[in-house]
Every structure is written in C-alpha cells, then in structure tokens.
Amino acid sequence: MSTLVEARALSKSFGKTRAVQGISLTVAAGEAYGLVGPDGAGKTTAIRLLIGALTPDAGSVELCGINLATDPDKARSSAGYLAQRFALYTDLTVQENLAFFAAVRGMPPGAVQARITELLGFVNLAGFENRLAGQLSGGMKQKLGLACAIVHAPTVLLLDEPTAGVDPVTRQDFWQLLIRLLAGGMALVVTTTYMDEAARCQRLGFMHSGRMLTTGSPRALTQAFDGAVLELTAAPLKQARRICMQDEDLVEAVTFGDRLHLRVRSAAGPLQRLPAALAAAAVTVTQLRPIAPTLEDVFIALLAAPPTP
Ligand SMILES: Nc1ncnc2c1ncn2[C@@H]1O[C@H](COP(=O)(O)OP(=O)(O)O)[C@@H](O)[C@H]1O
Numbered sequence: 001m002s003t004l005v006e007a008r009a010l011s012k013s014f015g016k017t018r019a020v021q022g023i024s025l026t027v028a029a030g031e032a033y034g035l036v037g038p039d040g041a042g043k044t045t046a047i048r049l050l051i052g053a054l055t056p057d058a059g060s061v062e063l064c065g066i067n068l069a070t071d072p073d074k075a076r077s078s079a080g081y082l083a084q085r086f087a088l089y090t091d092l093t094v095q096e097n098l099a100f101f102a103a104v105r106g107m108p109p110g111a112v113q114a115r116i117t118e119l120l121g122f123v124n125l126a127g128f129e130n131r132l133a134g135q136l137s138g139g140m141k142q143k144l145g146l147a148c149a150i151v152h153a154p155t156v157l158l159l160d161e162p163t164a165g166v167d168p169v170t171r172q173d174f175w176q177l178l179i180r181l182l183a184g185g186m187a188l189v190v191t192t193t194y195m196d197e198a199a200r201c202q203r204l205g206f207m208h209s210g211r212m213l214t215t216g217s218p219r220a221l222t223q224a225f226d227g228a229v230l231e232l233t234a235a236p237l238k239q240a241r242r243i244c245m246q247d248e249d250l251v252e253a254v255t256f257g258d259r260l261h262l263r264v265r266s267a268a269g270p271l272q273r274l275p276a277a278l279a280a281a282a283v284t285v286t287q288l289r290p291i292a293p294t295l296e297d298v299f300i301a302l303l304a305a306p307p308t309p
C-alpha cells in the first residue's frame with residue numbers, strides 16, 4: 001500500500017499554547033485516519049499543518065511523497081480540504097459554488113462542466129444545481145462542501161469535523177460517500193468527536209492537549225483497554241450510581257442513556273457485591289452484565305487519566 005500522507009514530529013505553538021506537540025502519522029491509499037479528541041486537543045491545528053495552511057515550528061509533512069515545505073503548490077495540488085467551519089458562498093448556487101472552486105483549483109475550463117455533473121451525481125445533488133447554497137439543508141450543505149473539496153479529484157482528503165451538528169441519518173449518508181472515495185484509493189484524514197464515525201476509521205489517533213495519547217485500530221484500542229466494563233440498567237439511576245461508586249473495584253461510572261457503564265478493576269467482585277448493595281438501597285436492577293468496552297469507554301478512560309508525558 002502506498003503512503004499518501006506522512007507527517008513527522010509536527011509541532012505548532014500559538015504564543016504559550018502548545019497546540020500540537022510532536023505528532024506523527026501516516027495514511028495509506030484507501031485508508032481513513034481518524035483524529036479524535038476533546039475540544040482544544042489540537043485536531044484543527046493538526047489538519048491545518050497537514051494541508052499547509054499553517055507552517056509548523058518543527059517537523060515535516062509529505063503529501064503523495066511531495067514535501068509540503070519545499071514544494072507547497074505541488075504537494076497541495078493532490079489534496080482536498082474541508083475546514084471545520086467551511087464557507088460555501090451562500091448567495092451563489094450549487095453550480096456556481098462548484099464552478100468557483102474548480103476555477104480556484106485551476107481546472108481547465110473545458111473539463112469543468114463534466115466534472116460538476118459527475119460530482120452532482122456523486123453527492124446526490126443533481127436537480128439542485130440552481131438552488132442557492134444558503135437555502136440547502138444542513139446535510140446538503142455538507143455534501144456540497146465535500147463536492148467542492150474534491151472538485152479537482154485529489155488523492156488525499158482532509159476533513160475537519162465534517163459532520164458536526166448533523167443528524168445521524170445524514171451522517172450515515174455522508175460516510176457512504178467517504179467509503180466510496182476510500183474504495184477509489186483516496187487517503188482520508190478526518191477529525192471527529194463522534195465515536196460511531198471513529199469506529200469506521202482503519203486507524204485512530206487520540207489527541208489531548210496537543211499530544212497524541214494513543215494510536216491504533218479501533219479493534220486494537222478496545223482490546224488493549226485496561227480493566228472491564230459492566231453495564232447496569234437500573235432505576236433510579238442516580239441512586240444506582242451513588243451505590244456503585246462505593247464499590248472498592250469501581251474506577252468510574254458513566255451514564256449512557258438509561259444505563260451505566262461501570263469501569264471496574266475486575267468484574268468478579270462487583271458482579272457479586274453490587275446486586276445486594278443496590279437492592280439494599282431500594283434500587284431496581286433490570287440487568288447487570290459484563291460487556292465489551294466501546295471506543296467511547298476507551299476514550300473516556302483516557303481522558304479521565306491521561307498517561308503522563
Ligand atoms: N490561531 C490561533 N491562535 C491562538 N491559539 C490558537 C489558534 N488556533 C488554535 N489555538 C489554540 O490551540 C489549541 C488547539 O486548538 P485546535 O487545534 O482548534 O483544537 P481542536 O480542533 O481539537 O478543538 C487550543 O488551545 C486553541 O485555543
């Protein structure tokens with residue numbers, strides 16, 4: 001597999017804020033690399049360094065084997081970028097937005113219309129050519145944003161929280177497009193705060209305070225998870241949580257809708273003790289069972305106790 005994105009030891013500070021501290025990543029053709037982390041972790045800064053919108057204080061980036069510092073135009077010509085708060089021209093139509101980005105990307109005028117027609121089909125906006133971008137639904141704007149980012153058929157695509165604030169069905173739709181691009185051999189770097197999206201990536205990097213805390217496939221990360229998780233469905237939940245927190249093997253209790261995920265040092269003790277303790281506190285237990293940890297469990301645990309540098 002050919003490496004299309006290679007970042008080595010990237011660092012960037014803004015004044016005293018060390019936004020990105022020595023992160024490295026490689027992404028091969030057909031691979032999605034997910035950058036995950038809380039607000040302020042440095043995800044946007046990392047993406048902006050990868051596309052060359054920011055100059056790193058240290059480190060290097062190669063896109064399709066071309067060094068971004070020494071040959072920026074050529075390196076960037078093979079990459080598409082969708083910013084976190086990307087701006088479509090709301091008073092231009094769908095067609096006009098695409099034509100504008102095609103021109104910015106220096107596409108030969110003769111090739112533009114065929115490419116626009118192809119893209120409209122790809123993102124399912126055929127028939128909406130003449131609608132003003134400002135009058136599209138959130139999901140359609142997202143898809144138009146994607147179409148604009150790939151108008152020049154890049155082989156590397158950098159997406160910064162492309163589906164933030166979009167409903168789950170639309171997110172699912174959007175990912176179907178990304179999966180097709182990946183199948184075509186594109187390398188994707190995507191930042192997200194949604195774990196269902198993170199789970200779709202071949203590789204994840206979890207960032208916190210500018211550092212890469214851990215990397216690996218979603219499967220490897222959940223398998224390396226330290227400890228066990230019990231799922232407790234009970235009522236009232238708040239009371240249940242209070243009782244569980246008193247168990248000597250309990251590390252953390254996180255609420256997921258109508259249930260708790262209990263991270264425990266080992267499952268056996270709590271499985272034995274908790275039913276009686278909860279019953280004594282008048283908590284009705286519907287179910288208490290060990291479950292496989294989810295990515296969300298992994299990341300919440302990492303955030304609760306980030307490895308010390
Ligand atoms: N242009 C900038 N000037 C000053 N500080 C910045 C700038 N961009 C980002 N930062 C700071 O760098 C840190 C990382 O920000 P950012 O990369 O936007 O994180 P994320 O995308 O993960 O939320 C934050 O503390 C943020 O305030």
Ligand SMILES: [Mg+2]
Pocket residue numbers: 043044045084160
């Ligand atoms: Mg960001």
